[in-house]
Amino acid sequence: MQSRSERIFSALTDPVDAILIMNGGANFADSTFKYVSGVTRGGYEGCSAVLRPGTRPMLVVSMLEEESAATAPDCDVTAFKTLAIQQEILKTILGTPKRIGVNSTAIVHSKVKLLEELFPDVKIVDAAGAVSQARLVKDDIEVDLVRRACRVTSDVTAEIPSMLREGMTELELATQIDREVQNRGGRAAFDTIVCFGRNGSEPHYSPGDVPLRRGDMILVDFGAQLHDYCSDITRMFVFGRATPEQRAMFDVVHRAQSAALEITTAGKPAKEVHRKVVELIDATEFAGRFIHGTGHSIGLDVHDGGGINAASELTFAPGMIMTVEPGVYVPGVGGVRIEDTVLVAENGAEILTPVTKDLVEVEA
């Protein structure tokens, strides 16, 4: 089996002497460091992975995390105490490279400038496409980890009806959901979205002090991260009985999501799935109210590379893991989104979040 590093080199169109995966500060770590090293947990702030064709990855890590890095399978490890020493190590390892690949969407600009200073004659090559292509198709270990993260979200989703109380706030419900994720060994993969009533009209709404009222439609969008791998799910509830208007909005999205899932399979261009969803929604009273992409790749990152949208050049292949999440949003009224995480297979897609996607009416 190809190593993950070899998968990246295989996907490269332009040859390079090495690919440097370089983490910036705490908020700027490239999860590709974890992808190539196989380490789980840990921040590896300011650390680097040096990938060269035909060799094991070399992890250049801070002494603060040297013992953890040593657990990485099939990697060599060297530790630095200061940034100056790290630079000397990189020069020693790399010599006088002519071409260095970087993951341009996940490396801060200052690190690229540093490479240009350390290696004056080097040409920086964008390897982001190759990294993304390698990571899009998950290996068996990764599929298993996403599956486990999805099980957490499914189990927690099933508990949501029992959490609802009149007058509770969006933030309180979000916190309860996060706790149930923690009870199962995970943590929130992103800020949990809980919208009561008309707040559902903003897709990336942040939950606030809004109290739950009888008749509210409830949108919950959350994910679990477990051993670094992520899941993502959105489900809809009504606190009481759904009105005909609520049900009409829900039904359109439900039909669109089902239609998208039906045609999600290996060999299908992602944009055709998106087009199908747009056509279906635009043929209803909610025309123009679907304002985002249909889905995204998910793995070590919640947004893990490719997307399902109008501009996507992605063609589905077995082993890709995607979200499928159409929605409609009416400012002042509310919104509906239904989302599953799915594993693309030769014939169809396996839903990894198989908890009911009905509009669940919860007795108020």
Added chain:
Amino acid sequence: MQSRSERIFSALTDPVDAILIMNGGANFADSTFKYVSGVTRGGYEGCSAVLRPGTRPMLVVSMLEEESAATAPDCDVTAFKTLAIQQEILKTILGTPKRIGVNSTAIVHSKVKLLEELFPDVKIVDAAGAVSQARLVKDDIEVDLVRRACRVTSDVTAEIPSMLREGMTELELATQIDREVQNRGGRAAFDTIVCFGRNGSEPHYSPGDVPLRRGDMILVDFGAQLHDYCSDITRMFVFGRATPEQRAMFDVVHRAQSAALEITTAGKPAKEVHRKVVELIDATEFAGRFIHGTGHSIGLDVHDGGGINAASELTFAPGMIMTVEPGVYVPGVGGVRIEDTVLVAENGAEILTPVTKDLVEVEA
């Protein structure tokens, strides 16, 4: 009072037509977006803030978060549906700029390349120093928010002795601490570090399935993020009675931390504080066992700019908020670190995490 955007321009050495704060994917958001806009919560993935001298910041945000962005005080907001439209908006706002500043340590390389494509004759100027300098000195709103985050960590630290049970794992204790942070409205500012016994020898150790045994020394390093602002604290415990060896290690660090706090004040070069700590530890049996910097600025980010280390060029000024956290680490034996978050003042430094820093012996 100067706006935060004006503070950044005041700190610039080279003039620019505009500074672009550009968020990348979910893991690559520049907290400077929140600094200049004053928005709290929300991810603003792929969004930008355009700063120009003498004008209000212009937030260029996704339609997914348009309603939230509209709550930003003293900002203008424009929304995009696709990346292509965002680019058109930036071209319309900026015209034909000659010089654009970027925050090079918090912008991904691909965004800089995009700017070079959108504006062929532009010169990209590194504004990271000015951004950092502006953010290093907190304004009253920021000091209040860090103070509140610190209160959460102090209160939770006081609860730690009552959480300890023989046989509990490091991960279980870390989860309980995170929950108590949540109970107070915050969330973990970074992965909570809990080390039992000899695991304390790795400064950035990740808690695992190791059970608590009688006689273990316990290192807990955690922070709370509340309304986006962070706190950071490290305290030491013993499950039972401390041995003379444990106490000797603790006492050295305690003396070093006290000595550092004594000389932390406006006008003092940060590296002198670090030098003092190194000298003090290197004069003991733990010479060479202090392997990281003495502290770092903290605010919207846990590592918020400057540091207290040998290479630091920082001179303390009133309103800076720093951690002070010497430690010693002996592989195979364990480690000790004591850390406070402090507010630099004209005469001294106010400890914002005033919970006891004794070596707390907890009855086993």
